[in-house]
Amino acid sequence: MTMTTTPTTTRHSVVELTQVSRWYGNVVAVNDVTMTIGPGVTGLLGPNGAGKSTLLHMMAGFLAPSGGSATLNGRRIWRNHEIYRLIGLVPEKEAVYGFLTGWQFVLSAARLHGLPSPADAATRALDLVEMSPAKDRRIETYSKGMRQRVKVAAALVHDPQVLLLDEPFNGMDPRQRLHLMDLVRQLGEAGRTILFSSHILEEVERVAQQIEVLVAGRHAASGNFREIRRRMTDRPHLFRVRSSDDRRLAAALIADASSSAVSLTDQGVEVQAVDFSRFTSLLPKLARDLDIHLWQVSPTDEDLESVFSYLISRSSA
Numbered sequence: 001m002t003m004t005t006t007p008t009t010t011r012h013s014v015v016e017l018t019q020v021s022r023w024y025g026n027v028v029a030v031n032d033v034t035m036t037i038g039p040g041v042t043g044l045l046g047p048n049g050a051g052k053s054t055l056l057h058m059m060a061g062f063l064a065p066s067g068g069s070a071t072l073n074g075r076r077i078w079r080n081h082e083i084y085r086l087i088g089l090v091p092e093k094e095a096v097y098g099f100l101t102g103w104q105f106v107l108s109a110a111r112l113h114g115l116p117s118p119a120d121a122a123t124r125a126l127d128l129v130e131m132s133p134a135k136d137r138r139i140e141t142y143s144k145g146m147r148q149r150v151k152v153a154a155a156l157v158h159d160p161q162v163l164l165l166d167e168p169f170n171g172m173d174p175r176q177r178l179h180l181m182d183l184v185r186q187l188g189e190a191g192r193t194i195l196f197s198s199h200i201l202e203e204v205e206r207v208a209q210q211i212e213v214l215v216a217g218r219h220a221a222s223g224n225f226r227e228i229r230r231r232m233t234d235r236p237h238l239f240r241v242r243s244s245d246d247r248r249l250a251a252a253l254i255a256d257a258s259s260s261a262v263s264l265t266d267q268g269v270e271v272q273a274v275d276f277s278r279f280t281s282l283l284p285k286l287a288r289d290l291d292i293h294l295w296q297v298s299p300t301d302e303d304l305e306s307v308f309s310y311l312i313s314r315s316s317a
């Protein structure tokens with residue numbers, strides 16, 4: 001994919017949230033979040049309802065923080081029109097009119113921004129997302145991936161330094177997803193400050209250099225994917241083990257420091273492993289030494305929700 005950038009824009013933008021909170025009536029959607037988003041691609045990872053959309057909307061100037069401050073390059077975002085010109089938001093909702101062509105949609109975004117040459121800007125944005133060949137078709141005839149790209153073009157039409165994307169890869173087929181991932185990566189490499197939200201760790205790992213984890217409105221972890229992975233692997237894991245002699249196996253496991261709790265149940269031995277790598281090498285060794293056959297070893301808490309709850313419990317410790 002080739003990409004053109006506009007040399008006139010300074011590209012080193014930093015979005016800064018300082019103790020930002022947002023509540024809707026009694027619901028605290030975002031709770032005391034402090035984070036800095038710099039150039040390149042950052043992934044905002046969190047389960048549904050974590051407050052990702054609310055956070056992105058505050059960064060885009062669509063929502064006022066109830067407390068704390070959100071700035072871009074040191075300047076307040078909320079109600080600051082000059083700052084709005086530097087930010088593009090790709091919303092999660094399908095905010096596109098099916099009866100418009102891609103060209104009309106992106107052109108109207110250019111006009112709304114009051115750009116001096118809206119047609120040139122629309123052409124450039126459509127080229128950037130490789131949608132020029134389909135620009136004269138109505139949006140309702142587009143695939144999900146094409147729709148998403150045309151939304152990105154509309155968000156990029158004013159050549160913003162900051163691009164915020166809310167769950168951009170949702171509902172796409174694998175090929176479209178790879179295509180958009182490639183585009184997001186390239187936009188980041190060109191020096192833009194990009195933040196996209198997702199509830200899928202693998203998705204975030206593939207595109208983002210930096211990951212910010214949000215759980216129940218709180219900032220639960222921050223780092224590159226290796227650090228986030230490590231923190232997730234370091235957490236206590238709950239395993240269920242079925243073997244030819246559960247009782248003897250449980251006794252041997254309990255004697256080792258790799259597990260904090262071992263219990264015998266109808267379904268086998270349940271082990272709370274506090275040292276993941278030590279436990280996974282110890283178990284086969286014990287089985288061999290004691291001449292016990294292992295029939296089943298399965299993690300019981302591998303879902304992302306439990307990983308998230310672990311991270312949030314750590315961050316509040």
Ligand SMILES: Nc1ncnc2c1ncn2[C@@H]1O[C@H](COP(=O)(O)OP(=O)(O)OP(=O)(O)O)[C@@H](O)[C@H]1O
Binds near residue numbers: 024
């Ligand atoms: N306009 C609103 N009025 C009341 N509550 C809201 C409103 N918008 C969001 N919320 C609540 O705030 C919390 C955070 O919502 P938000 O949409 O920001 O999360 P999210 O991480 O983007 O989740 P999802 O991926 O499901 O959209 C949720 O509990 C949600 O129900």
